Amino acid sequence: MAGELESLEKLLEKHIPSDDLKEVWRLLYGKQIRPLNLPNSASQAASKEGFDLQGYLFEAAQEQTRRPRTVRVGLIQNKIQLPTTEPVTEQISALHRRIAEIVEVAATCGVNIVCFQEAWSMPFAFCTREKLPWTEFAESAEDGMTTKFCQELAKKHNMVIVSPILERDSVHGDTLWNTAVIISNTGAVMGKSRKNHIPRVGDFNESTYYMEGNTGHRVFQTAFGKIAVNICYGRHHPLNWFMYSMNGAEIIFNPSATIGELSESLWPIEARNAAIANHCFTCSINRVGTEHFENEFTSGDGKKAHHDFGHFYGSSYVSAPDGSRSPGLSRVRDGLLVAEMDLNLCRQTSDKWNFKMTGRYEMYAEELTKATQPDFKPNIIRE
Numbered sequence: 001m002a003g004e005l006e007s008l009e010k011l012l013e014k015h016i017p018s019d020d021l022k023e024v025w026r027l028l029y030g031k032q033i034r035p036l037n038l039p040n041s042a043s044q045a046a047s048k049e050g051f052d053l054q055g056y057l058f059e060a061a062q063e064q065t066r067r068p069r070t071v072r073v074g075l076i077q078n079k080i081q082l083p084t085t086e087p088v089t090e091q092i093s094a095l096h097r098r099i100a101e102i103v104e105v106a107a108t109c110g111v112n113i114v115c116f117q118e119a120w121s122m123p124f125a126f127c128t129r130e131k132l133p134w135t136e137f138a139e140s141a142e143d144g145m146t147t148k149f150c151q152e153l154a155k156k157h158n159m160v161i162v163s164p165i166l167e168r169d170s171v172h173g174d175t176l177w178n179t180a181v182i183i184s185n186t187g188a189v190m191g192k193s194r195k196n197h198i199p200r201v202g203d204f205n206e207s208t209y210y211m212e213g214n215t216g217h218r219v220f221q222t223a224f225g226k227i228a229v230n231i232c233y234g235r236h237h238p239l240n241w242f243m244y245s246m247n248g249a250e251i252i253f254n255p256s257a258t259i260g261e262l263s264e265s266l267w268p269i270e271a272r273n274a275a276i277a278n279h280c281f282t283c284s285i286n287r288v289g290t291e292h293f294e295n296e297f298t299s300g301d302g303k304k305a306h307h308d309f310g311h312f313y314g315s316s317y318v319s320a321p322d323g324s325r326s327p328g329l330s331r332v333r334d335g336l337l338v339a340e341m342d343l344n345l346c347r348q349t350s351d352k353w354n355f356k357m358t359g360r361y362e363m364y365a366e367e368l369t370k371a372t373q374p375d376f377k378p379n380i381i382r383e
C-alpha cells in the first residue's frame with residue numbers, strides 16, 4: 001500500500017543520531033545481538049527476487065558439560081501472489097512457487113527449521129464470511145497438495161518445515177481446522193497442531209469457517225530441537241504459550257495474520273513476553289500486504305462496506321529467553337529472517353531467573369479448577 005512505513009527500525013535509523021542509536025536499541029530490544037553473516041549469493045538472490053533478508057545471532061555462554069545446541073531458524077512472510085479472483089489452484093500454485101524461491105535462499109543460509117505465515121496457501125478471506133470459493137483452499141494435512149509440496153522441499157533441503165494451512169479433515173465429516181503441519185527434515189509428516197483460540201474481533205470472522213483446535217499443546221521433538229506452534233490469536237493467551245512450554249518446547253512459532261489498526265502495538269510485546277516468561281525462544285511471523293476481495297463486506301460497526309481487510313504489517317521477529325529480540329522484517333515486503341540460536345540459552349536463563357522453579361503451579365491449578373466451576377465465588381475479602 002502506498003504510504004505504508006517500511007519499518008520502525010528504518011525510521012529510527014533515519015532520525016536518531018548514530019551515537020544515540022546503540023542506546024536506543026539496548027533500551028528497546030535488550031542485550032545487543034550480532035548480525036549473522038549470510039552468503040553473498042543469498043543477499044543477491046533476495047534482492048533479485050524482491051524480498052527482505054535479515055540474519056541475527058542469539059548466543060549463549062559456553063558450558064563445560066554441554067556442547068552449544070545451535071540451530072538456524074527461518075521465518076518467512078509473504079504477500080499473496082495472484083488476485084483473489086483467480087482460480088483457486090492457480091493461486092495455490094503461485095504461492096508454492098514464491099515459497100520455493102524463498103526456501104531455496106533459506107537453504108543457502110543453512111536454515112534447519114523454517115516456518116511460514118498462518119494459512120499461507122490462501123488469501124486471508126475469512127473477513128468476507130463467504131464460503132465459496134474460500135473453503136476450497138482447505139486441504140488434507142496428511143496428503144494435500146501443499147503438504148506434498150512441503151515434503152519435497154523438506155527432503156531436498158534437509159529442513160524441518162512448519163506449514164500452517166486451512167485443514168480439511170475428511171475423517172471427521174469434512175471438518176475445517178486452522179492447522180500447522182510439522183514436516184520432518186526427512187520429508188515425513190511428523191504430525192499437526194491445531195489453532196486453539198479463534199478470534200472474534202474486527203473482521204477476523206474465523207469462527208464462521210473452522211473450530212477451536214483439539215490437539216492440545218503438542219511439542220515436536222525434531223532433529224534440531226523441541227518445537228511447538230501457537231497459531232496467531234493464541235498469542236494473546238499467556239496460558240497457551242505456557243502449556244507448550246510446560247511440555248518442553250524450546251522454540252514456539254507464532255504464525256499469524258494480523259493488521260495494523262488492530263494489533264500493531266501489541267505485536268512487539270506478547271511473543272517477547274512469552275519468551276521471557278517461559279524461558280524459550282519465540283518466533284513471530286505475520287502476513288504482509290493488503291488483500292482485495294471482489295465482493296464488499298461490512299464489519300458490523302456501522303461503517304461503509306469495503307473490499308479489503310486492512311494492511312498486514314509483516315514485521316516478523318525472533319525473541320530470546322533473556323528478553324533480547326531481533327529487529328523486525330519489513331512492514332511492506334516479503335521477507336526471510338534467519339536466526340541462529342543456541343538453545344542452551346533456555347536453561348541458562350531458567351537457572352538465572354527460575355520462573356519455572358518459582359511458579360506455584362499446584363496453587364494455580366487448584367484455584368483455576370475452582371474458577372471454572374458454575375458455582376465459583378471470586379475470592380474477594382470485603383470490610
Ligand SMILES: NC(=O)NCCC(=O)O
Nearest residue numbers: 199204232233257258263
Ligand atoms: N488470524 C488471527 O487469529 N488474527 C486475529 C487478530 C490478532 O490476533 O491480531
